[in-house]
Amino acid sequence: MTWIKMTMNLKDKTEVIGMAADLGIDEYTVVGMLHHIWSWADLNTVDGHARGVTKTWLDRYVQRDGFAAVLEKHGWLSVRKHGISIPNFEKHMGKSAKKRAQGARRQEKCRNADSVTSASLEKEETEEKEETEEKSEKDKAETTEKTEKDKAARAAITRVWDFYVRLFDLGGRRITLTDKRRQKIRTRLRKFTPEDLADSLRGYKGDYWWGEDFSRFKLEKLLESDEMVEQGMDFRKNPRNGQHTSSKPDTKFSRTVQNLKEMFDDRQESVSDGDSQDGSGVGARDPEGESHRLLGSPE
Secondary structure, three states, X not given: OOOOOOOOOHHHOHHHXXXXXXXXXXXXXXXXXXXXXXXXXXXXXXXXXXXXXXXXXXXXXXXXXXXXXXXXXXXXXXXXXXXXXXXXXXXXXXXXXXXXHHHHHHHHHHHHHHHHHHHHHHHXXXXXXXXXXXXXXXXXXXXXXXXXXXXXXXXHHHHHHHHHHHHOOOOOOOOOOOHHHHHHHHHHOOOOOHHHHHHHHHHHHHOOOHHHOHHHHOHHHHOOOHHHHHHHHHHHHOOOXXXXXXXXXXXXXXXXXXXXXXXXXXXXXXXXXXXXXXXXXXXXXXXXXXXXXXXXXXX
């Protein structure tokens, strides 16, 4: 591509302003004429010297009388005996000048690229730093929230355990909150509040039939399942009295009493049958003696 070097502020140079004033035209028109002449010189001369070219030809070439004289007046044209010359041609035009201009342009591009790259890297570093800080703050908040939840959960477990110990008066026993018991409480707290568990424990403590066997008050049993908790809460709302019902638990003591009663009834029936067969009462058994032997006569 063929090109020439022209500065961006060419129209603002004092020489161009003076030429425009001398010719009675604007600076943009002067810049256009200069571009026209310099392009011709770059294509048709080696060093800016044009043998045989006159000022008259230049005026005709740019279609403006007196333009060549104005160029000469402001030092941008040299008129010689055998032609004309453009001052500082090698500095601004020609191959060497173009090479210098291209080199300077490449260096400027590199500096701009470095500047852009540096700015981009700085922006990326800033964004990464902000993202890291934001993530750190988020992690810190999540950790704090988790810590608070863990503290609240441990406090709730301790509250339920302390209530259980006080309710069943276990303070004097060697009983501790083991990991198994802690996990049992934690599991129930997923569905129920500490107050719900307290109500359930009160329900079992106040129930008539559950009160017959203290082994039933083990925490592992009372909180064995969600159904057990709900049953205790129901006992709390609707307490059962001491009437015998089908829901009475089959404790060891009650089974023993029931077996003795059945054996006594069987003996009574045998004695009654013997009396009816022997009206005189001969051979009749003494029911009172039998019961004494069965239950154990006091000494």
